Amino acid sequence: MGEDEVKTAGFTYTVLGERKKETNAEDTVAIAKKMADADVALLVFCGGDGTARDVLTAVSMSLPVLGVPTGVKMHSAVFAVNPQAAARVVMRFLYEALPLREADVMDVDEKAFREGRVSAELYGYVLAPYEPHLIQANKLASPMTESELRNQAAIAIYIIENMKPDVIYIIGPGTTTRTIGDLLDAKKTLLGVDLFHNKKLVANDVNEKQILEAIAGKRVQIIVTPIGGQGFIFGRGNQQISPRVIRRVGLDNIIVVATESKLRSVKTLRADTGDPSLDAAFRERRMKVAADYSIEHEMRVE
Numbered sequence: 001m002g003e004d005e006v007k008t009a010g011f012t013y014t015v016l017g018e019r020k021k022e023t024n025a026e027d028t029v030a031i032a033k034k035m036a037d038a039d040v041a042l043l044v045f046c047g048g049d050g051t052a053r054d055v056l057t058a059v060s061m062s063l064p065v066l067g068v069p070t071g072v073k074m075h076s077a078v079f080a081v082n083p084q085a086a087a088r089v090v091m092r093f094l095y096e097a098l099p100l101r102e103a104d105v106m107d108v109d110e111k112a113f114r115e116g117r118v119s120a121e122l123y124g125y126v127l128a129p130y131e132p133h134l135i136q137a138n139k140l141a142s143p144m145t146e147s148e149l150r151n152q153a154a155i156a157i158y159i160i161e162n163m164k165p166d167v168i169y170i171i172g173p174g175t176t177t178r179t180i181g182d183l184l185d186a187k188k189t190l191l192g193v194d195l196f197h198n199k200k201l202v203a204n205d206v207n208e209k210q211i212l213e214a215i216a217g218k219r220v221q222i223i224v225t226p227i228g229g230q231g232f233i234f235g236r237g238n239q240q241i242s243p244r245v246i247r248r249v250g251l252d253n254i255i256v257v258a259t260e261s262k263l264r265s266v267k268t269l270r271a272d273t274g275d276p277s278l279d280a281a282f283r284e285r286r287m288k289v290a291a292d293y294s295i296e297h298e299m300r301v302e
Helices: 003-009 025-037 049-059 083-096 110-114 146-161 175-183 209-216 243-249 260-264 276-283
Strands: 043-047 066-070 100-108 120-129 167-171 194-197 200-203 219-224 232-234 253-258 287-292 295-300
Touching: 043 049, 049 066, 049 100, 049 120, 066 083, 066 120, 066 253, 083 120, 083 194, 146 175, 146 253, 146 260, 146 287, 167 175, 167 209, 175 194, 175 219, 200 209, 209 243, 219 243, 243 276, 260 287
Parallel strands: 043 066, 167 219, 219 253, 253 287
Antiparallel strands: 100 120, 167 194, 194 200, 287 295
């Protein structure tokens, strides 16, 4: 895991363990333990919350840990905001002595999420370099209060009233976006990406290929909501809306929706699409965010 990459980069390296064609969680735990025994300065891993839990199992608080976000779920506070930020954190930690903090390792309860409840469980803490601009916060669930539900409904009504005929709407995951489906009397998935046309659900839980096939030659808009506490509108939980899809739709045809309480937890929007040039294009603009009925805010993207 990683030998070919460090060799290509010209690093001096030591191989721990043996090469395998396929690896699993047990391999991650075993290698992380070997790294701890080898007294490495910083353990850097690529993955999502599941990998973070494996690393927690192996090393606990025995050495500093940093996650490079490459998974689907990244609720834990151990991840850099994107791979480029992870590289900067590593350099600053090694050469500028960044402080360490106890970082939450979280993972979502999939069963509860599919039942409409956002429940992220805390599994423990690891030591992580502290750089608040480059390390993400843990995901904050939206409080399901009456005012929050009313806010979500007001946003959904505003979006529905402004839906254009003969436009395909790619609607991302989340409780706020799901409310749009609820008010259209459609069973929109909570975790998945769904397609709507003329205010009717036309496809559930689609992947990138299905999206590209459905929108070919059509007018299209994307509706997404940022992750609470983190601000990601792309690259966390909605990888089906890929760089190819976003480029096909166009940045001007992206609609961001978020309740006022969520916006209070988000200082800026973020995009980690995996395409550096596309992420840079996002950073050159400010996005309008529908936060209530006919109320929009402008937010910058990092």
